[in-house]
Amino acid sequence: MQAHPPSDLFLRACRxxxxxxxxxxxxxxxxxxxxxxxxxxxxxxxxxxxTIPEVxxxxxxQPIRRLGVDAAILFSDILVPLAAAGIEVDFTPAPVIRNPxxxxxxxxxxxxxxxxxxxxxxxxxxxxxxRELAGTVPLIGFAGAPFTLATYAVCGGGSKNQSEFRAMxxxxxxxxxxxxxxxxxxxxxxxxxxxxxxxxxxxxFDSWAGILGGEDYEEFALPHARRVxxxxxxxxxxxxxxxxxxxxxxxxxxxxxxxxxxIDWRIxxxxxxxxxxxxxxxxxxxxxxxxxxxxxxxAEKTRAILEQARGAKGHVMNLGHGILPQTPVENxxxxxxxxxxRGEAHE
Amino acid sequence: MQAHPPSDLFLRACRxxxxxxxxxxxxxxxxxxxxxxxxxxxxxxxxxxxTIPEVxxxxxxQPIRRLGVDAAILFSDILVPLAAAGIEVDFTPAPVIRNPxxxxxxxxxxxxxxxxxxxxxxxxxxxxxxRELAGTVPLIGFAGAPFTLATYAVCGGGSKNQSEFRAMxxxxxxxxxxxxxxxxxxxxxxxxxxxxxxxxxxxxFDSWAGILGGEDYEEFALPHARRVxxxxxxxxxxxxxxxxxxxxxxxxxxxxxxxxxxIDWRIxxxxxxxxxxxxxxxxxxxxxxxxxxxxxxxAEKTRAILEQARGAKGHVMNLGHGILPQTPVENxxxxxxxxxxRGEAHE
Numbered sequence: 001m002q003a004h005p006p007s008d009l010f011l012r013a014c015r016x017x018x019x020x021x022x023x024x025x026x027x028x029x030x031x032x033x034x035x036x037x038x039x040x041x042x043x044x045x046x047x048x049x050x051t052i053p054e055v056x057x058x059x060x061x062q063p064i065r066r067l068g069v070d071a072a073i074l075f076s077d078i079l080v081p082l083a084a085a086g087i088e089v090d091f092t093p094a095p096v097i098r099n100p101x102x103x104x105x106x107x108x109x110x111x112x113x114x115x116x117x118x119x120x121x122x123x124x125x126x127x128x129x130x131r132e133l134a135g136t137v138p139l140i141g142f143a144g145a146p147f148t149l150a151t152y153a154v155c156g157g158g159s160k161n162q163s164e165f166r167a168m169x170x171x172x173x174x175x176x177x178x179x180x181x182x183x184x185x186x187x188x189x190x191x192x193x194x195x196x197x198x199x200x201x202x203x204x205f206d207s208w209a210g211i212l213g214g215e216d217y218e219e220f221a222l223p224h225a226r227r228v229x230x231x232x233x234x235x236x237x238x239x240x241x242x243x244x245x246x247x248x249x250x251x252x253x254x255x256x257x258x259x260x261x262x263i264d265w266r267i268x269x270x271x272x273x274x275x276x277x278x279x280x281x282x283x284x285x286x287x288x289x290x291x292x293x294x295x296x297x298x299a300e301k302t303r304a305i306l307e308q309a310r311g312a313k314g315h316v317m318n319l320g321h322g323i324l325p326q327t328p329v330e331n332x333x334x335x336x337x338x339x340x341x342r343g344e345a346h347e
Numbered sequence: 348m349q350a351h352p353p354s355d356l357f358l359r360a361c362r363x364x365x366x367x368x369x370x371x372x373x374x375x376x377x378x379x380x381x382x383x384x385x386x387x388x389x390x391x392x393x394x395x396x397x398t399i400p401e402v403x404x405x406x407x408x409q410p411i412r413r414l415g416v417d418a419a420i421l422f423s424d425i426l427v428p429l430a431a432a433g434i435e436v437d438f439t440p441a442p443v444i445r446n447p448x449x450x451x452x453x454x455x456x457x458x459x460x461x462x463x464x465x466x467x468x469x470x471x472x473x474x475x476x477x478r479e480l481a482g483t484v485p486l487i488g489f490a491g492a493p494f495t496l497a498t499y500a501v502c503g504g505g506s507k508n509q510s511e512f513r514a515m516x517x518x519x520x521x522x523x524x525x526x527x528x529x530x531x532x533x534x535x536x537x538x539x540x541x542x543x544x545x546x547x548x549x550x551x552f553d554s555w556a557g558i559l560g561g562e563d564y565e566e567f568a569l570p571h572a573r574r575v576x577x578x579x580x581x582x583x584x585x586x587x588x589x590x591x592x593x594x595x596x597x598x599x600x601x602x603x604x605x606x607x608x609x610i611d612w613r614i615x616x617x618x619x620x621x622x623x624x625x626x627x628x629x630x631x632x633x634x635x636x637x638x639x640x641x642x643x644x645x646a647e648k649t650r651a652i653l654e655q656a657r658g659a660k661g662h663v664m665n666l667g668h669g670i671l672p673q674t675p676v677e678n679x680x681x682x683x684x685x686x687x688x689r690g691e692a693h694e
Contacts, residue, residue, distance in 0.1 A: 162636070163671055163673040169640070170636060170637045170639060170641065171639065210613065213612045214613070214615050215615075215651075247595045248594045248595060266559070287560045287563065289508075289517060290517050292517060293514060297518070304562075320560075326510040
């Protein structure tokens, strides 16, 4: 029997193959909770961090060195495909959009993402990262899902109620779908470009899908996410779909062409698996708030999730949402160590 | 057979008694979407609106006149019990807390709500409202639930991640429970006082419970909400419990001593009923975003909810969360009219 190098743990778990222990990474693992990240952030704008390959590489690698996680995720933002399509996105650090989409003409004015200079820079970072990682851990690419990008495109970021886009959904659904189709093209181009440059898995973040009721999720979010996932199918490259706050819609996700579904922390992992009929590997789902607590609580709740994952098609440990900026670094380390210590073999 | 006056529709539906049509009211029905409310708001601070009985009465009655809803809800804020306990709450209009609870001494320094001047003013408004309403529609009192009040008490309002309270939950659960117990006493005093003054139903809003995973909801939110609901049981006064964003925890709510459970719009009403095993009347659950859309969409989606409610123990139509400030008034009217036109008889 050929021994699998541990660097493959994450990809094998995504594919539902046997693993000797549960792999772990953390959403937003490169971020404001890390002092070395904040040191870079003081010198660089957010866009510089996303577009200068050396800087992107440095911040992407920081959590690998610090935490010993089993996957790297490209440092970037879910809104990069929007920016590549010609929408001006600033980070203050919350995203602000200077020219939100408000008319049919605005939709028509969106530029193709394929071949855009911004995508070129992201691809250069992916190539540099693959060289630097040198096979130690795989590299995940990502983008926002079409519904989420459209929400930002219309509302302009910083919107409390997403009212402008919701008015469009329920007042002019034809326009909403036209915009969603353009977003879909942008996301396909972005993820395809990342894979082409060397991303070994991709995650689609539908961060705003949780504002939709079930039928509307099925009309406005799901079909566009499905089209993206279909179009980025590549041999050996797992596709992860994650819609935080949408745990009540897991049954509707069963038809998605993905290998992994990310699970929000508001649903127990075993119940999520039942809703998905165990057709997918699952990723998650520790409450990010737990990492603000004691190491004992972190270990205990991590263990409970590993229990609930037993018998899953595959399990990638993660939080149920991005790590909070207030998280003490040692607690992130305690989480990763709890998984390394207790992660069961899946055979 | 004695004819029921239509003014009783809401209370009968809450109790699971037969009704000739589904009653309807709207969470935050007195609020920023109403021009007549904004006119008062220009002249008065938020606290004046909550503490001058004539002003409270005026804004409480505005939506009754304008929309023809089947219940009035006292104009107030979920945080009034906190303020009555001695925590300084400002509204800008989002709540800001000047002296958040950060220590055991802060918890001990909280004052009893029973007999507080603020509660006295709220009671005066309730009495005035009952006289003015003169039996046309019943009056609902309300308060935030203990978990939600504790979140505000610790985080101070305007917190994006509730990180300070989550750190306490997972790092010092004994302190968290002590605070939750004090909040429970404050809420019991507040709701009891409202009922004593004439409130004919009470709603407990657990607005932040949706940040908790299932087990933590069961530990930190549910038992304290249960104690409140037990203590405010009065003959003929329905108790409504509503935790937006917590639709994945409905099965855990089955043991609550309440007559009505409010349903978030992210779960179909029929599935919510199954999770609750139809032990309660249900309230809700139109997506508030739909009221930003077209009258046709409003009518169609309202009809779908009335369908899903068929056979329920009782049904009170409402939104699945508070009405959005951006809502056109005519759309709120269209919603109420759609219910009046299509609301089925429950016998």
